[in-house]
Amino acid sequence: MIAFPNCKVNLGLHVTAARPDGYHNLETFFYPLAVHDALEIIPAVAPRFTATGLDIPGDPDDNLCLKAWHLLKNDFPALPPVAIYLHKAIPLGAGLGGGSADGAFMLRMLNERFSLGCSLERLEEYAARLGSDCSFFIRNTPALATGRGEMLEPFALDLSGYSWLLVCPPLHVSTAWAYRQLEPHPPAAPLRELLSLPVLAWKDRLVNDFEAPVMAAHPEIARIREQLYAAGAFYAALSGSGAAVFAIFPKNKIAALPWESGYRVFSIP
Numbered sequence: 429m430i431a432f433p434n435c436k437v438n439l440g441l442h443v444t445a446a447r448p449d450g451y452h453n454l455e456t457f458f459y460p461l462a463v464h465d466a467l468e469i470i471p472a473v474a475p476r477f478t479a480t481g482l483d484i485p486g487d488p489d490d491n492l493c494l495k496a497w498h499l500l501k502n503d504f505p506a507l508p509p510v511a512i513y514l515h516k517a518i519p520l521g522a523g524l525g526g527g528s529a530d531g532a533f534m535l536r537m538l539n540e541r542f543s544l545g546c547s548l549e550r551l552e553e554y555a556a557r558l559g560s561d562c563s564f565f566i567r568n569t570p571a572l573a574t575g576r577g578e579m580l581e582p583f584a585l586d587l588s589g590y591s592w593l594l595v596c597p598p599l600h601v602s603t604a605w606a607y608r609q610l611e612p613h614p615p616a617a618p619l620r621e622l623l624s625l626p627v628l629a630w631k632d633r634l635v636n637d638f639e640a641p642v643m644a645a646h647p648e649i650a651r652i653r654e655q656l657y658a659a660g661a662f663y664a665a666l667s668g669s670g671a672a673v674f675a676i677f678p679k680n681k682i683a684a685l686p687w688e689s690g691y692r693v694f695s696i697p
């Protein structure tokens with residue numbers, strides 16, 4: 429069985445409070461975008477993980493795909509071992525939730541392939557144990573998120589009438605570091621109100637709290653956003669804790685910009 433985990437971007441992100449468990453409460457809007465990994469599972473004699481494409485740092489045993497299998501194996505002892513093949517194309521440490529998407533798609537695939545009978549709600553609970561961003565990818569539809577990012581409310585905002593550009597400089601921003609830079613505070617205006625404004629009105633209103641500290645540490649990221657606005661973007665912002673910057677352009681009006689070598693750029697017309 430094969431699936432194509434996609435990435436997400438955050439439209440607005442407020443970090444509202446530090447929590448006793450070391451995490452933070454946030455308020456954000458998750459929007460799925462069509463930049464994909466490829467993930468295949470094949471029944472095997474023992475669990476096995478093979479990765480190609482972009483390099484994934486760290487121990488392969490810590491990969492969220494394997495972690496997802498172990499999580500379900502714990503509650504479903506009859507779950508057969510699988511060989512997992514992951515082709516990684518979603519940039520890592522970019523705030524695009526690529527690892528989270530792989531983990532969530534793995535849960536969905538195992539549930540379907542081996543008829544485990546888990547509801548979407550139950551899969552979301554498993555996903556939350558893999559990572560804060562992970563639950564979103566179970567339904568994978570636009571949603572407002574609160575709590576650690578795992579409390580989801582569908583929010584029907586269709587942005588398919590625009591063209592998107594995703595610009596990923598060769599920088600890896602640590603999510604834990606980014607959270608430590610912030611002074612949590614309640615948002616000035618509720619996110620759902622801001623999202624209801626026309627896209628053209630979002631600039632300077634729809635804020636990602638990570639932008640100030642991340643752009644101060646990496647001025648290159650601020651320059652990317654400036655270039656995107658100068659090229660006619662309706663809205664441009666950091667995704668999650670970065671380093672990816674996304675831009676929303678009028679349909680089929682994405683400017684061809686001379687990005688430096690080493691940048692990964694994805695265009696979604």
Ligand SMILES: C[C@](O)(CO)[C@H](O)COP(=O)(O)OP(=O)(O)OC[C@H]1O[C@@H](n2ccc(N)nc2=O)[C@H](O)[C@@H]1O
Binds near residue numbers: 560
């Ligand atoms: C920045 C975002 O991408 C916005 O969507 C997410 O909040 C990050 O979610 P994620 O990568 O799934 O994060 P996790 O793997 O759960 O946590 C990584 C680290 O980020 C910090 N973290 C994460 C989520 C959260 N709500 N509060 C936090 O403080 C914690 O230090 C944690 O140890």
Ligand SMILES: Nc1ncnc2c1ncn2[C@@H]1O[C@H](COP(=O)(O)OP(=O)(O)OP(=O)(O)O)[C@@H](O)[C@H]1O
Binds near residue numbers: 491525528530601669
């Ligand atoms: N399947 C996976 N793909 C990518 N990274 C993974 C995966 N499984 C575990 N990881 C670990 O997670 C780290 C970051 O993953 P990810 O690509 O989700 O980061 P991110 O872009 O910062 O996402 P987020 O928006 O969740 O913060 C990697 O450095 C890697 O060590």
